[in-house]
Amino acid sequence: MVTNSQLFERATRVIPGGVNSPVRAFRAVGGTPRFIARGQGAYIYDAEGQRYVDYIGSWGPMILGHGHPAVLEAVQKAAVEGFSFGAPTEREIELAEEILKLVPSMDQVRLVSSGTEATMSAIRLARGATGRPKFIKFEGCYHGHTDALLVKAGSGLATFGHPTSAGVTPGAAADTVVLEYNNVEQLEAAFAQHGAELACVIVEPIAGNMNFVRASLPFMAAMRRLCTQHGALLVLDEVMTGFRVGLGSAQAHYARLLPGFAPDISVFGKVIGGGMPLAAFGAKREVMQHLAPLGGVYQAGTLSGNPVATACGLATLREIQKPGFFDALSARTQALVDGLKAVATDNGVPFSADCEGGMFGFFLLPELPQNYTTVMTTDKERFNRFFHAMLDAGIYLAPALYEAGFVSAAHSQADIDATLAAARAALK
Numbered sequence: 352m353v354t355n356s357q358l359f360e361r362a363t364r365v366i367p368g369g370v371n372s373p374v375r376a377f378r379a380v381g382g383t384p385r386f387i388a389r390g391q392g393a394y395i396y397d398a399e400g401q402r403y404v405d406y407i408g409s410w411g412p413m414i415l416g417h418g419h420p421a422v423l424e425a426v427q428k429a430a431v432e433g434f435s436f437g438a439p440t441e442r443e444i445e446l447a448e449e450i451l452k453l454v455p456s457m458d459q460v461r462l463v464s465s466g467t468e469a470t471m472s473a474i475r476l477a478r479g480a481t482g483r484p485k486f487i488k489f490e491g492c493y494h495g496h497t498d499a500l501l502v503k504a505g506s507g508l509a510t511f512g513h514p515t516s517a518g519v520t521p522g523a524a525a526d527t528v529v530l531e532y533n534n535v536e537q538l539e540a541a542f543a544q545h546g547a548e549l550a551c552v553i554v555e556p557i558a559g560n561m562n563f564v565r566a567s568l569p570f571m572a573a574m575r576r577l578c579t580q581h582g583a584l585l586v587l588d589e590v591m592t593g594f595r596v597g598l599g600s601a602q603a604h605y606a607r608l609l610p611g612f613a614p615d616i617s618v619f620g621k622v623i624g625g626g627m628p629l630a631a632f633g634a635k636r637e638v639m640q641h642l643a644p645l646g647g648v649y650q651a652g653t654l655s656g657n658p659v660a661t662a663c664g665l666a667t668l669r670e671i672q673k674p675g676f677f678d679a680l681s682a683r684t685q686a687l688v689d690g691l692k693a694v695a696t697d698n699g700v701p702f703s704a705d706c707e708g709g710m711f712g713f714f715l716l717p718e719l720p721q722n723y724t725t726v727m728t729t730d731k732e733r734f735n736r737f738f739h740a741m742l743d744a745g746i747y748l749a750p751a752l753y754e755a756g757f758v759s760a761a762h763s764q765a766d767i768d769a770t771l772a773a774a775r776a777a778l779k
């Protein structure tokens with residue numbers, strides 16, 4: 352039997368760091384990444400045959416769990432018909448119609464192959480539609496690895512972005528204004544200073560890339576109000592939250608709390624592809640008409656709207672619309688979060704946790720943080736010990752303290768109970 356260590360060693364010879372996306376390398380938590388051989392339902396199995404309860408779900412897409420029969424059937428049928436044509440197909444229309452039915456803030460969507468592409472295109476569209484150069488993003492929000500988005504502010508007040516990756520020129524980041532998440536004062540100051548030059552604000556409505564941090568209602572309301580006042584567009588990056596926190600995504604959740612709330616541009620990924628490379632961005636017709644071939648904002652893709660990926664996404668979206676789907680998923684996720692809190696309290700461990708739909712986060716902090724700086728005050732060594740104790744017990748959590756977790760419809764109460772038993776032992 353080949354071991355995870357042997358595979359990692361072999362991988363590092365031919366792939367930088369042995370992985371094709373950095374967080375998979377376990378650098379934050381130490382140790383050897385598990386090489387996954389297969390998944391079924393709520394479980395993944397590594398090369399050594401070890402089974403894990405999977406709380407990553409491919410970082411969000413696998414909302415039905417692995418190998419859902421209806422999705423498998425749709426993918427197999429589509430694969431037989433053809434992998435890719437580079438010409439339009441009816442299934443792209445069906446998927447667009449399905450997404451638009453569930454997200455009324457958009458009239459049209461454009462399908463692409465990754466969340467990175469979708470956010471990059473959304474920013475270009477916002478710039479093209481407004482004719483303005485600058486945009487606001489928030490520290491701790493991740494929107495993919497486009498140059499202008501790989502930017503984080505220094506501490507303190509609003510600064511123009513300093514690239515956080517080598518290879519990104521200061522010029523590429525010069526029009527990115529980076530602010531603190533949930534900080535209304537900074538937002539107001541930035542609009543007062545740059546309002547006429549701002550094309551958009553891009554934000555994760557519930558930030559899943561600094562663990563799990565909700566946009567407060569005053570913050571969300573301020574973003575909406577200031578964008579409207581200054582003629583900028585509000586871009587909600589729902590790559591992670593889309594069809595994951597609820598059927599109408601995070602925007603429906605905020606619209607219930609802030610009547611009339613809607614973004615100008617929305618970005619989706621992950622769940623809409625059901626585990627295949629697929630993402631989308633959409634808006635009202637007036638905005639989308641700026642896109643090529645209608646308008647002057649160029650955007651394209653060889654594999655965009657791929658026939659197999661759209662089949663996978665469509666089958667996934669149909670499953671999550673079945674009656675009671677989100678009620679059951681939310682209850683399961685809530686049971687996990689409540690259980691973890693109880694276990695931590697019993698063991699005197701400072702702990703806070705939150706969830707929405709099938710997305711959750713927990714912190715080894717006494718109170719839920721509101722921004723990236725506070726998230727990063729977590730005791731990293733303690734988190735890493737907890738992560739490894741859980742992994743050894745067959746529970747696969749995100750290998751970094753700044754990542755959200757995901758529960759799927761395949762997770763049973765028995766899986767949650769097993770997770771809580773492992774957490775009890777780990778926190779002792």
Ligand code: PLP
Pocket residue numbers: 410464465466467468470493494495496555559560588589590591620621630
């Ligand atoms: N936006 C958000 C909110 C994400 O969480 C991610 C990826 O995790 C992306 C964009 C980028 O998506 P992708 O990894 O598909 O390029």
